[in-house]
Amino acid sequence: MQxxxxxxxxxxxxxxxxAYKMASRYPDKKVLILTKADAEETNTKYAQGGVAVVxxxxxxxxxxxxxxxxxxxxxxxxxxxxxxxxxxxPERIQELIDLGANFxxxxxxDYKLGKEGGHSESRIIHHKDIxxxxxxxxxxxxxxxxxxxxxxxxCFVVDIxxxxxxxxxVTKATPDIxxxxxxxxNQKTNDIETILAKTTYLATGGNGQVYRTTTNPAIATxxxxxxxxxxxxxxxxxxxxQFHPTALYEPGLRGQAFLITEAVRGDGGILRNKKGxxxxxxxxxxxxxxxxxxxxxxxxxxxxxxxxxxxxxxxRHMDQEKFIEHFPNIYEKCKSIGIDVSKDMxxxxxxxxxxxxxxxxxxWGQTSIKNLYAVGECSSTGLHGxxxxxxxSLLEAMVFAHRCFLHVSHKVDxxxxxxxxxxxxNIPAWNAMGTSTPKELILITxxxxxxxxxxxxxxxxxxxxIRLERAIKRIDLLWEETEQLYKTSTLSPNILELRNxxxxxxxxxxxxxxxxxSRGLNYNTDYPYKSKLIQNIVL
Ligand code: FAD
Ligand code: SIN
Numbered sequence: 001m002q003x004x005x006x007x008x009x010x011x012x013x014x015x016x017x018x019a020y021k022m023a024s025r026y027p028d029k030k031v032l033i034l035t036k037a038d039a040e041e042t043n044t045k046y047a048q049g050g051v052a053v054v055x056x057x058x059x060x061x062x063x064x065x066x067x068x069x070x071x072x073x074x075x076x077x078x079x080x081x082x083x084x085x086x087x088x089x090p091e092r093i094q095e096l097i098d099l100g101a102n103f104x105x106x107x108x109x110d111y112k113l114g115k116e117g118g119h120s121e122s123r124i125i126h127h128k129d130i131x132x133x134x135x136x137x138x139x140x141x142x143x144x145x146x147x148x149x150x151x152x153x154x155c156f157v158v159d160i161x162x163x164x165x166x167x168x169x170v171t172k173a174t175p176d177i178x179x180x181x182x183x184x185x186n187q188k189t190n191d192i193e194t195i196l197a198k199t200t201y202l203a204t205g206g207n208g209q210v211y212r213t214t215t216n217p218a219i220a221t222x223x224x225x226x227x228x229x230x231x232x233x234x235x236x237x238x239x240x241x242q243f244h245p246t247a248l249y250e251p252g253l254r255g256q257a258f259l260i261t262e263a264v265r266g267d268g269g270i271l272r273n274k275k276g277x278x279x280x281x282x283x284x285x286x287x288x289x290x291x292x293x294x295x296x297x298x299x300x301x302x303x304x305x306x307x308x309x310x311x312x313x314x315x316r317h318m319d320q321e322k323f324i325e326h327f328p329n330i331y332e333k334c335k336s337i338g339i340d341v342s343k344d345m346x347x348x349x350x351x352x353x354x355x356x357x358x359x360x361x362x363x364w365g366q367t368s369i370k371n372l373y374a375v376g377e378c379s380s381t382g383l384h385g386x387x388x389x390x391x392x393s394l395l396e397a398m399v400f401a402h403r404c405f406l407h408v409s410h411k412v413d414x415x416x417x418x419x420x421x422x423x424x425x426n427i428p429a430w431n432a433m434g435t436s437t438p439k440e441l442i443l444i445t446x447x448x449x450x451x452x453x454x455x456x457x458x459x460x461x462x463x464x465x466i467r468l469e470r471a472i473k474r475i476d477l478l479w480e481e482t483e484q485l486y487k488t489s490t491l492s493p494n495i496l497e498l499r500n501x502x503x504x505x506x507x508x509x510x511x512x513x514x515x516x517x518s519r520g521l522n523y524n525t526d527y528p529y530k531s532k533l534i535q536n537i538v539l
Contacts, residue, residue, distance in 0.1 A: 001194045001196065001429070002193065002195045002196065004031070004196075004197050004198075005026075005029045005197065005198050005412075006019075006026075006029065006030070006032070006197065006198070006201070007032050007182065007195060007197035007199070007200045007201065008031060008032065008033040009033075009034050009201065009204055009224065010033075010042070010203035010204045010376070010378075011040070012042035012043060012045075012205055012377075013042075013044040013135055013136070013139065013398060013401070014203035014205075014375040014376025014378075014397040015203035016033075016136075016139035016142075016143055017401035018201055019031045019143060019149055020142050020143050020146065021401070021402065021405040022408065023148050024146070025405070026148075026412065027148055029148065030148050030149075030150065031149045031150075032149075032195065032197075033143075033149065034151075034155040034184055034195070035154075035155065036154065036219060036493065037153070038154075040136055040137075040140060041217060041219055042136060042205060042219065043217065043219075044132045044136045044394070045132050045136045046132055046215065046217060047131050047132025047135070048132065048259055048263070048329070049116055049124055049131065049261040049263045049390060049391050050103075050124040050126030051089075051124065051125050051126070051135075051395050052089070052123050052389065052392050053089040053090055054086065054089065054123055055090065055123065056122065056123065059122075060121040064120050065089075065119075065121075065123065066082050066086050068118055068389055069082050069383070069389045069392060070082060070385070072118045072291045072385075072387050073383075073387055073388075074293075074387055074519050074520035075385065076237070076520065076534060076536070077383065078381070078382025078385075081363055082382075082383055084363065084399065085392070085396055085399045085400075088402070089395050089398075089399065092395070092398040092402060093125060093395075096135060096138060096139075099142050100138050100141065101127070101135055103125045103127050103134070104127060104326075113125060114266050114267070114326075115267075116261075116263055116265075116390035117262050117265065117286075117288075117289045117291055117292055118286075118289070118290070118291035118390060119389070124391050126263065128325075128326060128328055128329065129261055129326065130329050131394075132394070135394065154188060155184050155185070155186050157184045158183045158184060158430075159182065160182050160228070160231050161180045161182060162177050162178060162180065162231050162232075164232075165180075165427065166425060166426070170231070172232050177232060177369045178370040178371060179231075179371045179372035180197075180421035180425065181196035181197045183430050185492075190490075192429075192491065196421045196427065198417045198421075199371050199372075199373065199411075199417065200371060200373070201365075201372075201404060202228070202359065202367075202373065202374040202375070202379075203224075203374075203376045203397075203401075204223050204227075204376075205219065205224075205378055206354060206355045206377040207501070208352045208353060209221045209497075210222065210352070210451065210455050210501045210504050210508070211241075211352035211452055211456050211460075212455075212456040213247065213255070213257045213351045214257065214351050214352040214353065215244050215256070215257055215258075217256050221500050221501050221504075222378075223500045224358075224359060224374060225359055225500075225503070225507065226499070226500035226501075228372070229507065229539070230503070233360075234359070234360040234367070234538055234539075235358065235359060235360060235380075235507055235538070236358070236360040236380045236539070237356060237357030237358075237380055237537055238357040238504070238507040238510075238511040238539070239357070239512040239515050239521075240357050240520055241352055241355060241356070241508060241521060242292055242293070242296075242352075242354040242355075242387065242521055243352055243353055243460070243521075244259060244262075244351055245262070245296045246259070246260040246261075246262065246264070246265070246348040246349075246350075247260065247350065248334075248346065248348060249309060249310035257351045258333055259353075260330055260348055261327070261330065262390050263326070264313065264315060264327060265313075268318050269288065269313050269318065270314045270317075271288050271295070271298075271312070271313055271314075271348075272345065274302075274308050275306075276312075278314075279298065279302055283295075283297075292387065292388075296350040296461055297461055297462065299311050300460075300461045310347040310348055311347075312345035312347060314345045315342075316342060316344075316345065320342045323341060323342075350461060355377055356388050357380045357511065358377065359378055360379075360380050361373070361374050361379045361380065361400075364403050364404060365381075365404035365407065367379075373404045375400040375404055376400070376401075379400065381396060383396050384396075386520020386521060386522065387521045432490065435488055435489055436490060437490045437492075438490075441494070443485060444498050445494075447478050447498055448497075448498050450474070450478060451478055451501060451502060451505055454474045454478075455505050455508070458470055458471040462525060463525070464524060465524070468509055468512050468513050468524075469513075471505075472510070475505050475509060479502050479503075479506065482498055482502055483499075486499055510537075514537045515537055516531060517529060517530050517531035518530065
């Protein structure tokens, strides 16, 4: 059993930013970070386009960024949160620059600002087409320099510990559910460890792996959301899954698809259908730079109408030197599969990309469970509403990591943190009695495939009631079978991720069933209108 003051789960932008700030402020206190993979393996690492932030004070303004965010969010953003995030952005990005992050500059020395869908101005600060890697690299370096931060890799958090583990009945109606720490599977020893903390901070990222193809890496299995749901915390707006319009189409590919950043369209790339028509003009006056929900739906419609598995992204007319300078990673990836972007169009199709909903938090990142915070893609702050504006995610993670840091520091400085859990409680060790290694791994891999199939076929870009009802029935069955297996199995990342993904799938479908309207990313042909009642779906 370990005890720490500050426990952080996840080594993406949300986890590392907070950990670094806490460790710097309290050099005599330990910050423990757990991650289930190598530290760098995060959604953050794969971010391409950049960070939306107002810097061009001549043409841009906070008001414009706020308005663009609200328009994309389709009536469901929390306006106060939008204002907080947009206005805090410049200071947060400056902190990262001060830590050594390099963003591309003009010859004048000003930062280059890219454009993406739904943005009325150029405001995307970036590092070529590997912005996320530059941010991850910077933060990992910073954290490595802190002697009071320990990162444990390959340590899979299974569940958060609450009164439930002390034998009390905990339901959604229980007031003051409290988090005492986590149970985590140390993948090196195969032991389930008990780690207790005064504050626990979830930064577990997204859940793209619940779909057949996704821009997200294998770690994106919605673990944080599933854990909080099991612990009876509040989850909201899970139906708003953002499909990125332009993932590289590679025949037969399952799992992580390579992204072709929206910034390519920002620099002039044009979407074309099988006939070569630049079709976006038929769907929206903003054409290829309309918000993502509109572009993804348009592509989906073109693919279904023409019976194709992809559309084309045409970059042949673009200045090739500039293309290679801004998008070297995309250029190389295309080249590696025989696509010369100066002569060939790039085959692209939508893929699951971002979870706009998640663990419900207040404006300081506090969840509905005491001493438990959630930041980054696993959280739902109200910034994104029904559809996230491009490049607002890294921004949100930085701003909320900072706000959590302020909130927890205030508690520390004023002696408001709860007493250490072990002082008053007798928290039991994990009980693995009666479990054994599953004999057939196929029971797990096949169920995962089924889940991804159901989600992609029935709960994709366009939904309807029959599909959703079918999906929930099949997910219920998968859940029953997997719970059985879970109870009798020695724990492994495979079974834990399957279980979490089934929970996440269930929450997405339930949210979509309860939302009897088409808004933002939830497009249901049985309700092709917006309801007058604007509400968050909280589960
Ligand atoms: P992540 O960076 O995903 O980190 C999650 C961490 O939690 C990982 O370390 C993981 O191992 C750990 N973890 C998860 N579950 C457990 C568990 N059970 N136990 C222990 N550890 C666990 N956003 C933008 O704003 N701009 C962009 O240009 C952009 N481009 C993108 C391109 C791609 C291809 C993708 C996939 C996303 C992009 N996004 C972009 C979205 C953005 O990158 C993510 O939303 C953001 O990085 C999420 O950061 P995070 O810290 O919340 O989670
Ligand atoms: C992209 O670069 O197109 C992704 C940006 C984002 O998800 O915000």
